[in-house]
Structures are given as structure tokens and as C-alpha cells.
Amino acid sequence: MGTYNIYEGALRAGVPRVVFASSNHATGFYERDGLPVGPDMPVRPDGYYGVSKAFGESLGRFYAEGHGLAVICLRIGSFQPRPRDRRQLSTWLSYRDMAQLAWRSIETKETYGIFYGISGNTRGYWDISSAREVLGYAPEDDGEAFAAEFDPAPGNS
Incomplete structure (x- = not known):
């Protein structure tokens, strides 16, 4: 109901x-x-929270196509000061990159789109090429800068 109200x-x-x-x-x-x-892949929510977010994206498309409201959906990754574990080396979104992504989402002429929100992570498995191409997103950070914290050199583990 809250997303509808927005x-x-x-x-x-x-x-x-x-x-x-x-x-x-x-x-x-x-x-x-x-x-x-x-x-561009079909949604596959992994819980009720994901279902609610998929619903919000679909509702956004309805408002974009049915009412002319421009809607940009950002599938935000691990948004925090630094990655907290090995997985987040792939999913991390720095504060600096989030600020840029939000700004570009506001400034774009695109009327509807879904984009992944992560930094330019070397290990990233969510495709951010459309955010780069459509929004002009140019991430400045990479979770790999923290890799040594989670992938110690051989013999140091």
C-alpha cells in the first residue's frame, strides 16, 4: 500500500x-x-520482501505507461560504507556511487527502467551495463579494494 501511495x-x-x-x-x-x-530477466523473488519489490517495479511500469509518470527502479545491492563479507565484494554499492546513481536517475529522460545499483565491482554478477548506457552511470568504486580482508594471501589464513 505504501508504494501505491508514493x-x-x-x-x-x-x-x-x-x-x-x-x-x-x-x-x-x-x-x-x-x-x-x-x-531484463524475469523476476524471481527470494522472499516476501523481494515479492514486494517486484510488485513495486510492476506498479511503477503501470504508472509510467498508464499515467505518464516517469519511474526509475534501482535494484540496490549492499549499500554500506564497505563490504562486510566475501559476497559483498560482488554486491557492494558505495555511498559515492549511490549518490551518482540517484542523481543520474533523477536527471535522465528515460520514462521507465530497471537498473542494478552496485559499484563497479570486479566480481559483480549483476549487469550494470544498461545503467552505464542509459543513465550515464560511471561507478568510481570497486569492492575489490577490500578483497584482502576476505581473501588472505596463501599461508596467512
């Missing part, structure tokens, strides 16, 4: 664009299968 409130107030904070959990079961994931 879209409906924006429409009624004449706000031209909503940037919806979605989640990688909208496609979480791909990770279980070890598959790389792009924003």
Missing part, C-alpha cells in the same frame, strides 16, 4: 518522476543458481 501522491502532486528503491531480492533466486543477472 506513485499516486506523485501523480496527484504533479511530480514528474519517481526513483523507486527496489532490491536485488526481486531476482534473488538467480543468485542461488549461480547465474549472472540482468535487469
Whole structure:
């Protein structure tokens, strides 16, 4: 209901664009299968939270196509100061990169889109090429800068 209120409130107030904070959990079961994931693939939520985010993306498309409200959905990864474990070397989104991604989502002329929100992670398995091409996103950080914390040199573990 809250997501509906955001879209409906924006429409009624004449706000031209909503940037919806979605989640990688909208496609979480791909990770279980070890598959790389792009924003054009069908949703595969890995829990009720992911289901709610997939619903929010679909509702956003309805408002974009049915009412002319521009909607950008960001499937946000591990948004925190630094990766906390080995997995997050792939899924990390730095504060600096999130700020840029949000700004580019606001400034784009795109009327609807789904994009993964991660930094330029060497180990990333979520495809951010459309965010680069469509939004002009140019991540500055890479989780690999923290790899030594989780992948100690041989003999040091």
C-alpha cells in the first residue's frame, strides 16, 4: 500500500518522476543458481520482501505507461560504507556511487527502467551495463579494494 501511495501522491502532486528503491531480492533466486543477472530477466523473488519489490517495479511500469509518470527502479545491492563479507565484494554499492546513481536517475529522460545499483565491482554478477548506457552511470568504486580482508594471501589464513 505504501508504494501505491508514493506513485499516486506523485501523480496527484504533479511530480514528474519517481526513483523507486527496489532490491536485488526481486531476482534473488538467480543468485542461488549461480547465474549472472540482468535487469531484463524475469523476476524471481527470494522472499516476501523481494515479492514486494517486484510488485513495486510492476506498479511503477503501470504508472509510467498508464499515467505518464516517469519511474526509475534501482535494484540496490549492499549499500554500506564497505563490504562486510566475501559476497559483498560482488554486491557492494558505495555511498559515492549511490549518490551518482540517484542523481543520474533523477536527471535522465528515460520514462521507465530497471537498473542494478552496485559499484563497479570486479566480481559483480549483476549487469550494470544498461545503467552505464542509459543513465550515464560511471561507478568510481570497486569492492575489490577490500578483497584482502576476505581473501588472505596463501599461508596467512
